[in-house]
Amino acid sequence: xxxxxxxxxxxxxxxxxAADLDDFASTLAAGLDGGDVACVLARIAPGAEGDAKKIxxxxxxxxxxxxxxxxxxxxxxxxxxxGADGAHMTGGPAExxxxxxxxxxxxxxxxxxLRTRDDAMNAGEAGVDYVMFGxxxxxxxxxxxxxxxxxxxxxxxxxxxxxxxxxxALADIAPLADAGADFIxxxxxxxxxxxxxxxxxxxxxxxxxxxx
Amino acid sequence: MSSPHLRRWLFVAALVxxxxxxxxxxxxxxxxxxxxxxxxxxxQTPSSGPPPDLAFGAYQRGLYATALKEAMKRLESNPKDxxxxxxxxxIYKDGVSVKRDPAEAARWYRLAxxxxxxxxxxxLAVMLLTGAPGVEKDRVAAKGLFEKAxxxxxxxxxxxLGVMAIEGDGASGSDFAKxxxxxxxxxxAGDDDGAYSYGxxxxxxxxxxxxxxxAAHWLKRAADGGIIxxxxxxxxxxxxxxGIAKDEAGAAKLFLKAAAKNNPIAQNRLxxxxxxxxxxxxxxxxxxxxxxxxxxxxxxxxxxxxLTAGLSAxxxxxVEQAVRLQAQF
Numbered sequence: 017x018x019x020x021x022x023x024x025x026x027x028x029x030x031x032x033x034a035a036d037l038d039d040f041a042s043t044l045a046a047g048l049d050g051g052d053v054a055c056v057l058a059r060i061a062p063g064a065e066g067d068a069k070k071i072x073x074x075x076x077x078x079x080x081x082x083x084x085x086x087x088x089x090x091x092x093x094x095x096x097x098x099g100a101d102g103a104h105m106t107g108g109p110a111e112x113x114x115x116x117x118x119x120x121x122x123x124x125x126x127x128x129x130l131r132t133r134d135d136a137m138n139a140g141e142a143g144v145d146y147v148m149f150g151x152x153x154x155x156x157x158x159x160x161x162x163x164x165x166x167x168x169x170x171x172x173x174x175x176x177x178x179x180x181x182x183x184x185a186l187a188d189i190a191p192l193a194d195a196g197a198d199f200i201x202x203x204x205x206x207x208x209x210x211x212x213x214x215x216x217x218x219x220x221x222x223x224x225x226x227x228x
Numbered sequence: 229m230s231s232p233h234l235r236r237w238l239f240v241a242a243l244v245x246x247x248x249x250x251x252x253x254x255x256x257x258x259x260x261x262x263x264x265x266x267x268x269x270x271x272q273t274p275s276s277g278p279p280p281d282l283a284f285g286a287y288q289r290g291l292y293a294t295a296l297k298e299a300m301k302r303l304e305s306n307p308k309d310x311x312x313x314x315x316x317x318x319i320y321k322d323g324v325s326v327k328r329d330p331a332e333a334a335r336w337y338r339l340a341x342x343x344x345x346x347x348x349x350x351x352l353a354v355m356l357l358t359g360a361p362g363v364e365k366d367r368v369a370a371k372g373l374f375e376k377a378x379x380x381x382x383x384x385x386x387x388x389l390g391v392m393a394i395e396g397d398g399a400s401g402s403d404f405a406k407x408x409x410x411x412x413x414x415x416x417a418g419d420d421d422g423a424y425s426y427g428x429x430x431x432x433x434x435x436x437x438x439x440x441x442x443a444a445h446w447l448k449r450a451a452d453g454g455i456i457x458x459x460x461x462x463x464x465x466x467x468x469x470x471g472i473a474k475d476e477a478g479a480a481k482l483f484l485k486a487a488a489k490n491n492p493i494a495q496n497r498l499x500x501x502x503x504x505x506x507x508x509x510x511x512x513x514x515x516x517x518x519x520x521x522x523x524x525x526x527x528x529x530x531x532x533x534x535l536t537a538g539l540s541a542x543x544x545x546x547v548e549q550a551v552r553l554q555a556q557f
Contacts, residue, residue: 167557
């Protein structure tokens with residue numbers, strides 16, 4: 017489905033520890049300078065949960081300067097406490113409804129790791145700000161791109177709430193955008209690249225090059 | 229909302245029993261009974277007295293043990309606290325943080341109902357209607373309680389009384405006029421199942437003078453409320469331009485929604501839309517894939533089968549892929 021409005025980028029940080037913070041903060045700030053990044057999802061490395069507040073507080077500042085929203089991964093309470101823009105919820109319907117009740121309307125609530133179409137539709141009807149398809153599962157498995165494209169296409173065709181399609185590789189960006197994704201989520205395709213900032217610039221140019 | 233699934237099931241059962249020849253594409257009897265694994269619905273905002281804030285808040289957050297404790301605490305200061313008793317009943321009914329105990333739930337519902345709690349009156353009526361371990365079925369008592377809750381404007385109670393009017397009571401047959409009146413009041417009180425049922429009766433002119441425009445209005449409400457049968461019926465009206473301006477693309481969207489929720493009629497209609505390119509871009513692969521799902525649910529369609537038979541091997545591979553993608557998510 018050709019979309020009049022171009023997709024925007026949605027960055028998932030690598031799983032962060034306090035020790036990585038300075039390096040990553042400067043990379044992120046430079047990356048946001050290029051524009052077109054609507055949203056950053058802060059992910060904390062396993063074992064670093066104790067530093068989550070400190071890490072996220074720093075990212076909130078950087079995102080605000082870069083004109084992006086900063087979301088907390090699956091922790092609505094923390095999102096409110098550190099003044100983040102919202103939370104990305106992945107723990108199922110009960111936790112999602114909880115987050116909606118406590119964060120809306122001031123903050124953003126997104127839903128990810130949706131296990132069935134039913135879960136996605138229920139999330140949409142419950143009033144989430146977006147649904148995400150195709151992100152890596154908890155065990156690290158990332159769904160193949162054709163699956164994610166199909167889900168995005170299905171969603172965009174019928175439902176109003178925006179949808180985010182996760183691109184595991186830069187090559188997946190164009191098909192997801194063509195399928196109607198409002199946002200393209202990127203993580204390893206950027207942070208796993210030899211030069212993350214160049215990869216991000218490439219992602220941006222793929223979206224710009226699309227016939228719109 | 230308490231037990232919406234139960235309420236919808238009742239209506240479908242009633243229509244299967246009472247329905248004359250089904251209208252074309254009608255859903256009568258085809259909508260599957262709901263999954264019984266319905267999520268536990270929190271009690272409605274308490275209908276009387278101040279809300280048990282701490283208890284209710286804890287309940288909504290899934291902190292059931294805390295909710296139970298707080299509700300008990302409230303009863304110490306006010307033994308007539310209906311909402312608190314209703315909350316305790318819900319916890320026993322769903323067996324969250326305590327052992328599931330329908331009899332104990334019914335006891336608390338009754339105490340709350342006696343204290344004038346509308347939601348408890350309704351919930352107790354539902355328990356008596358269906359019966360549960362330790363709670364004997366009692367249709368007459370259930371009806372009395374529904375009437376009590378309905379008199380206080382409970383939309384679900386109005387709806388269930390409408391269903392009961394169609395089911396009839398042993399000797400008496402279906403009273404569609406009474407049902408239509410109850411469904412209308414239920415719909416006006418905000419119940420989507422009531423809107424669906426009233427819309428169907430208006431469309432068929434059963435129990436109420438046929439009014440296709442009003443039917444479209446109420447079926448749209450049901451569709452907007454996510455009632456699958458309402459999505460299908462309203463989609464059919466949109467597609468045919470009956471009671472509402474014709475909108476094939478809008479109909480296709482609704483069929484897509486209902487098809488994703490495994491409604492076989494919607495899957496079959498959608499297959500036709502993809503086969504003919506009406507409301508959606510023509511796509512024989514998608515047509516064949518949706519036909520496969522509808523077929524699995526028991527809808528045979530020779531026209532669509534013929535289309536599938538004419539597909540190339542490459543297209544068939546795409547059908548397989550589409551079916552796989554749809555089935556696993």
